[in-house]
Amino acid sequence: MITFQLSKQEKVVKSINSPSNNISHCAFLACSHSPQCTTQNKTCCAYILKHSLVFIDTFFKHHNLSYVIIYGTLLGAVRNKTIIPWTKDIDIGIIDMTYLFTKKIRDELYQHGFHLFESFGLPRLCVHKNISNRTLLATYDRRHKPPASTLELKVYIDLYSMYRIYGAQTTSKTPVFLIKTGGSFHALISFQNRVTIDEQTFPTIDNIEEHLVYFYTKEYMHGIMTE
Template sequence: MQEITLDEYKKALLHLLDYFDTFCKKHQISYSLGGGTLIGAVRHKGFIPWDDDIDIYMYHSEYEKFVKHWKDTQNITLAGLYDKNYRCFCCFDKIYDSNFIFEDYTHQFGNLFLDIFIYDFVPDNPKFIYKNIQKIKFFKKLTRSFVKLSHKYGLMRGIFLSCAKLLEKKTLSLLEKWRLTYTDANCENIAIFMSEYAKSEHFIMPKQYFSNVVYLPFEDRKYPCMNNYDEHLKKYYGDYMKLPPINERVAPHSFKYYKAN
């Protein structure tokens, strides 16, 4: 492997975003820049200087269309392509480029990636939404615990894995029921169900945010962004135009970057 700089790694990220954007345009798939990438577009007209990833927001229905048309290449792959349960169970998916590698702070290695955060339709009842999202997240956490226990206690591996599969089935059933009940036709809001990082009340937003995207400069290109990006970013990040303290301006995922041989 050849070590590269953060700027060189960002160029590779931008190349992956271009690939993703071209694919979405070809198949008429809607999306928006999100999270820190959206802040970067608004505040810096490009990457946040110390950031090392890209975040995308997408409706669940658009994501399923995306998966339907997607084809892996030799180096660019979609994590959830061949696993329907993964796609249903997760609030996000990842597109990887195996040509580039990062080393995180625990000295673990991973491929360069783009995060797709998936939004579902939700009713206009924040307490009901919060209750159900917490229930789903609890089942997911419990499932992971049983999987970990199956590795720790080999003699009871079968029992723990059976419990994990039952919980996963229960969670998938709840999610499928939700997605059949709450649709574009009867809902005005959207939310991320399974996020481990977002407070649910912050990640609930009107679906109209995605109705007409605006194109904002990002590096020397333009990408689609939700039309009410300012309202969304203020709700979740507060005064997002203010730079954080210098000691917080660090890459969130890694500290070394490489190009594969």
């Protein structure tokens, strides 16, 4: 059980107010969400999501950006050891969102094929239509109009702010973070815990079981459950 004596005032992260925020920069990918899809098939959304996650892992390490995988991405790692084949997104909690919003980082992300935009108050990344890595454009439908909303995107990365909670009383010295969403789940993050996706490990929260039960009930290991 975690109790709180004092919480740090949350930073207000400004929206991305620039022309590059336009979602029409995203490629319309007609990839499949079939349960039979795997991260090995280039025509599947799972393939694009997995390779996007690998890029993000390398990119964030290079820029000393601390992150953890959460929600459906964590569910897939624990339950399936891979990306959930019918999911549309990767879920990432990030500590320093302010740095990510700088023009330098946005431009560098774009140079590597990923467009940073904001939708419904949530920062997101998509594969942009001018990416040089053609394998991620294997299902690009050039005849389709550019996406007008997130609902038209087949794959994207959701980026959730995580705020350090100070004064938390826990049984360990592990830092406590609040995931900035509609819920009030508090994550323990020592930055030492990792989880495996396709034989590659990625950082995640410490209290995995508590997280998955909170968001997906005690039955999270059973059945076809969307993230």
